[in-house]
Amino acid sequence: MLSIILPTYNESENITKYIPILHSLFSKVNLKFEILIVDDNSPDKTWKIAEDLSKQYNSVRSFNRIGDKGLSSAVLFGIHQAKYETICVLDADMQHDESIVPKMLEEMKNHDLVIGSRKVVGGEYGEMPFYRQVMSKVADRIANLIIPIPAKDSMSGFFMIRKKLILDNLEKLNPKGFKILLEILCRIPNLKIKEIGYSFRQRVHGKTKLSSMVIIEYFTSLLEIRFNISITATFIKYSFVGIMGVFVNLLFQFLSSMILEDNAIVNYENQFFKPSLAVIVGFEVSLLSNFFLNHFWTFNKTLNSLVPSLLKFHLISILGFLIQISVWAFLFSAWLHYLDSYNGLATYVSNFIGIITAFVSNFYLNKNVTWK
Numbered sequence: 551m552l553s554i555i556l557p558t559y560n561e562s563e564n565i566t567k568y569i570p571i572l573h574s575l576f577s578k579v580n581l582k583f584e585i586l587i588v589d590d591n592s593p594d595k596t597w598k599i600a601e602d603l604s605k606q607y608n609s610v611r612s613f614n615r616i617g618d619k620g621l622s623s624a625v626l627f628g629i630h631q632a633k634y635e636t637i638c639v640l641d642a643d644m645q646h647d648e649s650i651v652p653k654m655l656e657e658m659k660n661h662d663l664v665i666g667s668r669k670v671v672g673g674e675y676g677e678m679p680f681y682r683q684v685m686s687k688v689a690d691r692i693a694n695l696i697i698p699i700p701a702k703d704s705m706s707g708f709f710m711i712r713k714k715l716i717l718d719n720l721e722k723l724n725p726k727g728f729k730i731l732l733e734i735l736c737r738i739p740n741l742k743i744k745e746i747g748y749s750f751r752q753r754v755h756g757k758t759k760l761s762s763m764v765i766i767e768y769f770t771s772l773l774e775i776r777f778n779i780s781i782t783a784t785f786i787k788y789s790f791v792g793i794m795g796v797f798v799n800l801l802f803q804f805l806s807s808m809i810l811e812d813n814a815i816v817n818y819e820n821q822f823f824k825p826s827l828a829v830i831v832g833f834e835v836s837l838l839s840n841f842f843l844n845h846f847w848t849f850n851k852t853l854n855s856l857v858p859s860l861l862k863f864h865l866i867s868i869l870g871f872l873i874q875i876s877v878w879a880f881l882f883s884a885w886l887h888y889l890d891s892y893n894g895l896a897t898y899v900s901n902f903i904g905i906i907t908a909f910v911s912n913f914y915l916n917k918n919v920t921w922k
């Protein structure tokens with residue numbers, strides 16, 4: 551007995567072709583099964599086609615979630631709805647090889663989790679470009695340094711598991727994003743796991759929903775699991791803007807120091823530090839570019855609240871600047887202890903550490919004051 555979950559988003563063409571294939575395959579192997587199509591109100595009306603298919607095939611049940619979105623939560627929703635204890639999650643786009651399902655089912659007798667895998671004997675990525683294969687291998691290495699992952703193909707969307715295991719561990723799993731298998735692998739301890747190779751097929755109809763954000767999301771999840779924290783999309787965007795801001799800051803500091811012939815970043819007089827003009831220029835230019843990016847992109851605000859937010863952002867940034875130069879002055883004087891003459895590197899490194907410290911404190915203030 552098997553409940554097969556097909557999460558769908560804009561897969562109308564694919565499910566029209568795939569459901570008859572799945573239905574006849576599983577009917578032939580003499581298996582009691584059901585197919586649950588979980589759609590998230592796809593604009594191409596996949597849910598409507600799913601509904602028609604459910605009338606045509608008694609093995610098919612269709613669900614349209616309105617308001618909710620996301621692959622992981624669609625899978626968990628399907629598991630909740632499943633009639634049978636054994637669950638198989640399968641992409642609706644025909645990229646997975648459904649013919650290994652009976653073999654996977656057989657392995658479920660002795661395992662908690664069986665993964666359709668592209669990374670074990672018999673598995674392959676098909677026509678994946680060489681650079682993507684290299685990237686995937688590098689990503690695997692780095693991922694395993696962050697946290698040991700007890701399976702090779704942790705990005706797979708093709709796996710079998712028991713309903714009870716998921717329900718028992720529901721509060722541990724983060725339903726955000728697409729990487730539900732990674733969550734299961736890393737957050738449920740002592741799983742007996744089997745991977746079965748299959749050849750990943752090319753997508754023929756429709757488009758992939760996974761963008762370049764996937765790799766960022768994957769590593770964010772690993773860090774969240776490793777350090778038991780929650781990293782929001784807002785923080786990632788803010789960090790991205792912040793990192794760009796560091797370069798804008800340093801670049802404009804450098805350019806203005808050339809123009810102003812003001813090559814010392816700091817004027818050192820009587821044990822007292824005063825930022826040079828070049829530093830102030832770098833600071834203000836990066837402040838403005840950070841503000842506009844964060845306002846419209848990170849925090850998704852409109853023109854309405856632009857002026858009050860800009861004022862608050864300035865005040866917080868000045869506070870951050872005080873933090874930045876305090877850290878910097880402290881570190882630079884520590885460096886001076888060991889150096890007998892002026893050293894450019896020392897000022898840049900001290901400045902960099904100052905910027906990072908101010909960045910973290912500013913995030914909390916901006917999130918709670920500027921863009922509350």
Ligand SMILES: Nc1nc2c(ncn2[C@@H]2O[C@H](COP(=O)(O)OP(=O)(O)O)[C@@H](O)[C@H]2O)c(=O)[nH]1
Nearest residue numbers: 557558559590620621624641642643758759760
């Ligand atoms: N319900 C639901 N299904 C999704 C969502 N995102 C992707 N899917 C489905 O999940 C499966 C895998 O997605 P796909 O874009 O093919 O990822 P890829 O194979 O890694 O390129 C497909 O069947 C998609 O239709 C979503 O937000 N909600």
Ligand SMILES: [Mg+2]
Nearest residue numbers: 641643645753
């Ligand atoms: Mg796919």
